[in-house]
Amino acid sequence: MYINRYLFFLFILFISSETFAIVNIEDMRVSEPAEGFSGKFDFGIAGASGNTDKSSASLGSRLQWHKDKTTNFVVLNYSYGESGGVRNTNKGFLHARHVNQFSVKTANEYFVQAEKNEFTRLSYRGLAGAGLRFSLGDKKSQRAIYLGLGGFYSREELEEATGSTDEGIEDLWRANLYISYKHNFDNGVQLMSTTYYQPEIGNAADFRLSEQAALSVSLSKRMRLVLSLDVAHDSEPPQFVEKTDTSYNTRFEVQF
Numbered sequence: 001m002y003i004n005r006y007l008f009f010l011f012i013l014f015i016s017s018e019t020f021a022i023v024n025i026e027d028m029r030v031s032e033p034a035e036g037f038s039g040k041f042d043f044g045i046a047g048a049s050g051n052t053d054k055s056s057a058s059l060g061s062r063l064q065w066h067k068d069k070t071t072n073f074v075v076l077n078y079s080y081g082e083s084g085g086v087r088n089t090n091k092g093f094l095h096a097r098h099v100n101q102f103s104v105k106t107a108n109e110y111f112v113q114a115e116k117n118e119f120t121r122l123s124y125r126g127l128a129g130a131g132l133r134f135s136l137g138d139k140k141s142q143r144a145i146y147l148g149l150g151g152f153y154s155r156e157e158l159e160e161a162t163g164s165t166d167e168g169i170e171d172l173w174r175a176n177l178y179i180s181y182k183h184n185f186d187n188g189v190q191l192m193s194t195t196y197y198q199p200e201i202g203n204a205a206d207f208r209l210s211e212q213a214a215l216s217v218s219l220s221k222r223m224r225l226v227l228s229l230d231v232a233h234d235s236e237p238p239q240f241v242e243k244t245d246t247s248y249n250t251r252f253e254v255q256f
Contacts, residue, residue, distance in 0.1 A: 034066065035066055035067060036065070036066065036067070037063075037064070037065050038064050038065075038066075038255070038256065039061065039062055039063040039064055039255070039256055040061065040062050040253055040254060040255040040256065041059070041060065041061035041062075041253075041254055042058075042059075042060045042061070042226065042251045042252060042253040042254070043057075043058065043059050043060075043251060043252060044056075044057065044058045044249060044250060044251030044252070045057045045058075052084075053082075053083070053084050053085065054081070054082070054083045054084075055081065055082050056079070056080065056081030056082070056089055057079070057080055057081070058077065058078070058079040058080075058249065058251065059077070059078055059079075060075070060076065060077035060078070060251075061075075061076055061077075062074070062075045062076075069100060069101040069102065070098070070099070070100055070101075071098075071099040071101075072096075072097070072098050072099070073096070073097055073099075074094070074095070074096045074097075075093070075094070075095045075096075076092075076093065076094045076095075077092065077093045078091070078092045078093075079091050079092075087118075088119065089119065090117075090118040090119065091115070091116060091117040091118065091119070092115060092116050093113075093114075093115045094113065094114045094115065095111065095112075095113045096111065096112050096113075097109060097110070097111040098110045098111070099133070104135075105134060105135045106132060106133070106134055106135070107132070107133045108130065108131070108132055108133070109130060109131050109132070109133055109148070109150065110129075110130045111128070111129055111130070111152075112126075112127070112128045113125075113126070113127050113128075114126045114127075118159070120237070120238065120241050120245075121158050121159045121161055121164075121238045121240070121241055122156065122157075122158065122159070122238075123157045123158065123159045124155075124156070124157040125154060125155070125156045125157075126154065126155050127152045127153060127154035127155070128152060128153055129150055129151055129152025129153065129176055130150055130151070130152075131148055131149055131150015131151065131176055132148070132149050132150060133146055133147070133148050134146065134147045134148075134149075142183065142184045142185075143182070143183045143184070144180075144181070144182045145179070145180070145181050145182075146178075146179070146180045147178070147179050147180075148176065148177065148178040148179075148180070149176075149177055150175075150176045150177075151173060151174060151175045151176055151201065152173070152174055152176055153171075153172075153173050154171070154172060154173075154174060155169060155170070155171050156169065156170045157169050158170075158238050161238075161239065161240055163239075163240075164238070164239040164240060165239065166238055166239050172200055172201075173200070173201040173202075174198045174199065174200050174201060174208075175197075175198065175199050175201055176196070176198055177196070177197045177198070178194055178195060178196045178197070179194070179195050180192070180193070180194040180195075181193045181194075188217060188218030189215070189216070189217055189218070190214075190215070190216045190217075190218075190224075191214075191215055192212075192213065192214045192215075192216075193211070193212070193213045193214075194211070194212045194213075195209075195210070195211050195212075196208070196209065196210045196211075196212075197209050205235060205236070206235055206236045207235050208232070208233065208234050208235070209232075209233045209235075210230065210231065210232040210233065211229075211230070211231045212228070212229075212230050213228065213229045213230075214226055214227065214228035214229075215227050215228075216253065219252075222254055222255045222256065223252060223253065223254050223255075224252070224253045224255070225250075225251075225252060225253075226249070226250070226251050226252075226253050227248070227249070227250050228248065228249045228250075228251075229246075229247075229248050229249075230245075230246070230247050230248070230249075231244070231245070231246050232244070232245045232246075233245075
């Protein structure tokens with residue numbers, strides 16, 4: 001049964017034609033963090049040659065330090081891809097967060113983030129924010145639901161595009177709300193789902209909504225195979241950029 005399951009997921013890995021990195025800051029917070037330093041890195045590659053020439057790669061890592069009621073972590077990721085010799089993916093992401101668990105069910109969080117994405121015309125986005133994180137229920141590190149409420153200030157710089165009129169810098173405040181569900185099954189399978197809602201403060205018509213879902217399977221004590229799906233919607237994207245992006249990723253994850 002286990003062998004068949006692993007072969008099935010490995011088959012999916014090698015037939016995937018595109019590999020997009022999906023950054024989910026929730027995917028290491030299913031259970032109580034281990035004391036001291038820990039982390040993981042992941043990698044994914046895909047390619048084809050002959051009648052169709054495609055190649056893509058993603059690299060990511062997460063470093064975490066935990067002591068008593070304090071947790072600090074950093075997440076970084078970079079993805080690159082080409083099709084027919086033309087670049088079609090070029091994006092990077094860096095996120096740092098400080099968490100203080102001041103009661104059994106409640107923590108405060110402070111975070112900063114920087115990112116870029118050539119194909120959404122985002123040359124730079126930087127943000128800083130804070131919020132509260134509530135535990136709505138857990139069961140012996142197997143199942144957990146979390147609710148996050150907060151906000152952040154961001155600055156975005158757009159790349160120029162022929163015929164566009166929206167180049168420049170945008171500064172604004174957004175609310176940050178998320179709900180996260182995690183389940184650790186006894187057979188080494190882990191399910192995660194996180195939904196984010198980020199409306200502009202003072203202009204609810206301008207909002208960002210995303211769903212990040214992942215299913216991972218344990219291959220060994222420190223290695224997992226992860227399949228993830230990301231759906232992101234921007235109600236007011238830059239000119240010539242689609243409102244909704246859907247991407248998927250199959251990758252190996254190594255923990256230490």
